[in-house]
Amino acid sequence: MSTLLDVRNLVTRFHTQDGVVKAVNGASFTVAKGETIAIVGESGCGKSVTSLSILRLIAQPQGKIVSGEALLDGTDLLKLSTEEMRKIRGARISMIFQEPMSSLNPVLTIGRQMTEQLELHRHMGQQEALAEAINLLKLVGIPQAERRVKDYPHHFSGGMRQRVMIAMAISCKPQLVIADEPTTAVDVTIQSQLLELIRGITDEMGMSLILITHNLGVVARYARRVYVMYAGTVVEHGPALSVYHHPLHPYTSGLLASVPRLDEPRKGRLAPIEGQPPDMMCPPVGCPFQPRCAYALPKCLTDRPELQEMAPGHFTACWVAFSGETLWQKT
Amino acid sequence: MTDTQQPNPSEMAEVTQARPHRTLLNDAWIRLRRNRLAVAGAIIILIFALGAIFAPLITKYNFAKQDLDSIFLQPSGVHWLGTDELGRDVFARMLYGARTSLAVGIFTQLIVLLIGLPIGAFAGSKGGRVDNLLMRFVDIMYGFPDILLIILLSAVLRGTVFGNMGGGIFVIFLAIGLVAWVNVSRLVRxxxxxxxxxxxxxxxxxxxxxxxxxxxxxxxPNSLGPIIVSITFGVPRAIFTEAALSYIGIGVKPPTPSWGAMIHDGYNVMFTAPHLVIVPAVAIALIMLAFTFLGDGLRDALDPRSRR
Amino acid sequence: MAENVVIEINNLAKYFPITSGLFFKKKVAEVKAVDGVSFAIHRGETLGLVGESGCGKTTVGKCVLQLYRATSGEVIFEGKNLCDLNENQLRPLRRKLQVVFQDPYDSLNPRFTAADIIGEPLQINSDIRGSDFDRRIAELLDIVGLAPYMADRYPHEFSGGQRQRLGVARALALQPEFIVCDEPLSALDVSIQAQIINLLDDLQDKFGIAYLFISHDLSVVRHMSDRVGVMYLGKMMELSERDEIYKSPLHPYTQALLSAVPIPDPAVEEKRKVIVLKGEVPSPINPPSGCVFHPRCPKAFDDCSKLIPQLKDAGSGHEVACLLYKTSWP
Known part of the structure; x- marks a missing residue:
């Protein structure tokens, strides 16, 4: 499989009244053509900022991409002019957000919002664009699409709005769809409807998909490869099966141990990760996970570990793992 | 059980090392100090306030003393800002005028608070029919043009015992206060x-x-921030209203100096003695700008959303 | 068994009126948020209440605490029907019924210190003051795993998990017999959720508190609860022992709900068959006839749109309201 998107050492910061938030500190990942990857992590780990940085949608002027590369088929997105970047958004990379209501314009009909994009990126005429919009709405399972295309966003339920977002995201047949917590705002039965829909469409149209989520179950169900982010950097990545069954980073294994599972006998007590995620205004020196890590070595306090391949395709950034210790691994 | 009873060391460390212990007001104070415009506004207000309070120590002239031998004098070492058509010292009149303006600003807002806060709080916390009734009344008040209502009220009040208190200034306090409270009561509700x-x-x-x-x-207590901001914005509005009333001749009674009345008096000789208009106009503009800057700063500083 | 019951809810219903009109509010419709729900909670037991948003689970919690007054039905606590009491009669009972909220940012007064927050129930309901008060605050902080020096800090100085600990400490202050936990984890990160789950578990072991644990997360509910009730559109669809309901769910809705929850294991997920329900939850203003679930039910048959199934024991205490089971037929 050939690489579609190659993000290298992305660093993004936010300048706020209280200080500089180091939101992303050297995150790297790749997506192959037609592949689905997941970026998993808790709030504040930088997973959303990473995706917004790639699309250069970081809030200005507080937010700033300090360094790094984001190569889409070899072109560095971070070096493009504003005009060139605008042509990429929606046409080659599109995004599905968590809260569809805030990403849809409340005073325009769904049809108008969809045809606008089609006319702009696919150079369609008005009639043709409207017909295509109806087709797309049918594709994402909106009943009576011919009628609903004239409705405004507030006429739709949360799940239906997210379907509209999906239709808009795929309308220009992008190579890459980024879904940022697409189902966090909806119920589980709607979550499976939407995720099945996203998976079906991206598979069929050969699109790559980046699924950003905090839900370990969703990752397990939909992604082949997974990146685990913590404190603005990738701490572990690899094939989902390998990461879930043989986590190499204590954060990953801690995360997996802290969620109750429906399919396993009920445990008496859960094993939480103690402490809190770091304040990204003053992240810890050395390994970012070190203050919460039960296995930290003296070296962890001073030197930041870089990602190393420990098993085929399975990378981690952990001094304890490098030293050959596997004490937290599941048996 | 043990690990829930023992506070986790890293957890404690996170709180202690990351950010210093601050109360919300502390926090607001620090942010306000960082806002240069707000600080500038506060300094201007302070200067005017000190000038108003210590006016007799700053200038040797009496604001009401006429000197028909020296009328329309240009600013000089003797009369810092010149004299007016009756030979009164403009600098002294400006200083004493600040007393009027600041008194109007502060006392109207006191009246606004005294009426608006309880009514808004009562309507908001009771709800239901009481709220409905009170708020319809407020809506009706809101529907009238402010300035018209104030003029009417001051005309009515002039005939009462308040009419002659403090050279008519009491009437101004009441008229503005009795109209402006609706804003605060709506906000509080x-x-x-x-x-x-x-x-x-x-x-x-x-x-x-x-x-x-x-x-x-x-x-x-949780509505306090927005109330403070609203009051801060209310002060310059009241000052401006008083100036407008005095300009059209129904404000404070002469010889009590008022910036609005000074502009009115200087208007006829605007081209021969422009300083008679410029001085009070600049004073009004400065004090209004100062309160607006401070209000903006307070709003940003007191808004808890800007810090989590 | 019966004398062990802490709180009993019988046929609880809460309809919210929808009004219109400029001056005279006229009722034009009703939202049947909760429609005939019954259950009992025993001493030291956790009853989990699961369902999707709009199913009425939060309304049940608020009605139990009398924060909403029920339209009809009973809430029996200490032999009294709380629904019949006025606010003054309720006040002495309120201290024994407490609540932990979902959003730890919303549930703590930003102008109160931690000590003010935890001490508020004591200020209102007891005359503990002075050094006894301070000692109790320190004790409560310790119980929920916070350090004593944090007492004079403000909510914005705490992280989400720590704030939720404060919320728990406040609920504990008056040593209640019963706590409603209304989605206490859903605003927290995964790694922090487990901390709060363990805390709630430990407190139950230590003080024998009964919980009504309201959540949309089926995995968490399984971990926390002794018995589980599944709600849909204001109705209880299934109610049973935890293991029973998770091993052999009887109601098609419960089955679909369980299958929709992804399990954090790619190997397991690959082999799993997901039941994807069609459509969305209908409006509670105009709920479907018969069984409210029938328009989305994969196993629905003709009678489902006509007959209202009854929540009845389908064997060994496993209650279900579904016409697939003879016992539910009216």
Whole structure:
């Protein structure tokens, strides 16, 4: 499989009244053509900022991409002019957000919002664009699409709005769809409807998909490869099966141990990760996970570990793992 | 059990090392100090206030003393800002005028608070029919043009015992205050209605807190920020209204100096003695700008959303 | 068994009126948020209440605490029907019924210190003051795993997990017999959720508190609860022992709900068959006839749109309201 998107050492910061938030500190990942990857992590780990940085949608002027590369088929997105970047958004990379209501314009009909994009990126005429919009709405399972295309966003339920977002995201047949917590705002039965829909469409149209989520179950169900982010950097990545069954980073294994599972006998007590995620205004020196890590070595306090391949395709950034210790691994 | 009873060391460290311990007001104070415009505004207000209070020490002239031998004098070492058509010292009149303006600003807002706060709080926390009734009344007040209502009120009040108190200035306080309270009562009601939906208020109800307790302990203290901001913006509005009233001749009675009356008096000789208009106009502009800057700064500083 | 019951809910219903009109509010419709729900909670037991948003689970919690007054039905606590009491009569009972909220940012007064927050129930309901008060605050902070020096800090100085600990400490202050936990974890990060789950578990072991644990997360409910009730559109669809309901769910809705929850294991997920329900939850203003679930039910048959199934024991205490089971037929 050939690489579609190659993000290298992305660093993004936010300048706020209280200080500089180091939101992303050297995150790297790749997506192959037609592949689905997941970026998993808790709030504040930088997973959303990473995706917004790639699309250069970081809030200005507080937010700033300090360094790094984001190569889409070899072109560095971070070096493009504003005009060139605008042509990429929606046409080659599109995004599905968590809260569809805030990403849809409340005073325009769904049809108008969809045809606008089609006319702009696919150079369609008005009639043709409207017909295509109806087709797309049918594709994402909106009943009576011919009628609903004239409705405004507030006429739709949360799940239906997210379907509209999906239709808009795929309308220009992008190579890459980024879904940022697409189902966090909806119920589980709607979550499976939407995720099945996203998976079906991206598979069929050969699109790559980046699924950003905090839900370990969703990752397990939909992604082949997974990146685990913590404190603005990738701490572990690899094939989902390998990461879930043989986590190499204590954060990953801690995360997996802290969620109750429906399919396993009920445990008496859960094993939480103690402490809190770091304040990204003053992240810890050395390994970012070190203050919460039960296995930290003296070296962890001073030197930041870089990602190393420990098993085929399975990378981690952990001094304890490098030293050959596997004490937290599941048996 | 052991690990929940033992506070986790890293957890404690996170709180202690990351950010210094600050109360919300502390926090607001620090942010306000960082806002240069707000600080500049506060300094201008302070200068005017000191000038108004210590006016007799700053200038040797009496604001009312006429000297027909030296009328329309240009600014000089003797009369810093010149004299007017009756030979009165303009600098002295400006200083004493600041007394009028600041008094109007502060006392009207006091009246506004005294009326608007209880009515808004009562309507918001009681809700239902009481709220409906009070707010329809407020809406009607709102519907009238402010300035018209103030002129009417001051005309009516002039005939009462307030008419001659402090050279008519009392009438101005009352007229403006009795009209402007609707803004604050609306604001307080809105704040309280939205606060009532918050879980901490529900929690207080769930532990058996009574209505008045909840209003005094939870609802009002949390509406304080927006109220302070609204009052700060209310001051320059009142100052401007007083100036306008005095300009059209129904404000404070002469010889009590007022910036608005000074502009009125200087208007006829604007081209021969422009300083008679420029001085009070600049004073009004400065004090209004200063309060607006301070109000903006306070709003940003007191808004808890800007820091989590 | 019966004398062990802490709180009993019988046929609880809560309809919210929808009004219109400029001066005279006229009722034009009703939202049947909760429609005939019954259950009992025993001493030291956790009853989990699961369902999707709009199913009425939060409304049940608020009605139990009398934060909403029920339209009809009973809430029996200490032999009294709380629905019949006025606010003054309720006040002495309120201290024994507490609540932990979902959003730890919303549930703590930003102008209170931690000590003010935890001490508020004591201020309102007891005359503990002075050094006894301070000692109790320190004790409560310790119980929920916070350090004593944090007492004079403000909510914005705490992280989400720590704030939720404060919320728990406040609920504990009056040593209640019963706590409603209304989605206490859903605003927290995964790694922090487990901390709060363990805390709630430990407190139950230590003080024998009964919980009504309201959540949309089926995995968490399984971990926390002794018995589980599944709600849909204001109705209880299934109610049973935890293991029973998770091993052999009887109601098609419960089955679909369980299958929709992804399991954090790619190997397991690959082999799993997901039941994807069609459509969305209908409006509670105009709920479907018969069984409210029938328009989305994969196993629905003709009678489902006509007959209202009854929540009845389908064997060994496993209650279900579905016409697939003979016992539910009216």
């Amino acid at each position: 809105g704040q309280i209605l939205s606060l009532k939906q918050r879980d901490f208020v529900t929690a207080a109800r769930a532990m058996g807190g009574k209505g008045t307790y909840i209003t005094m302990r939870h609802l009002l």
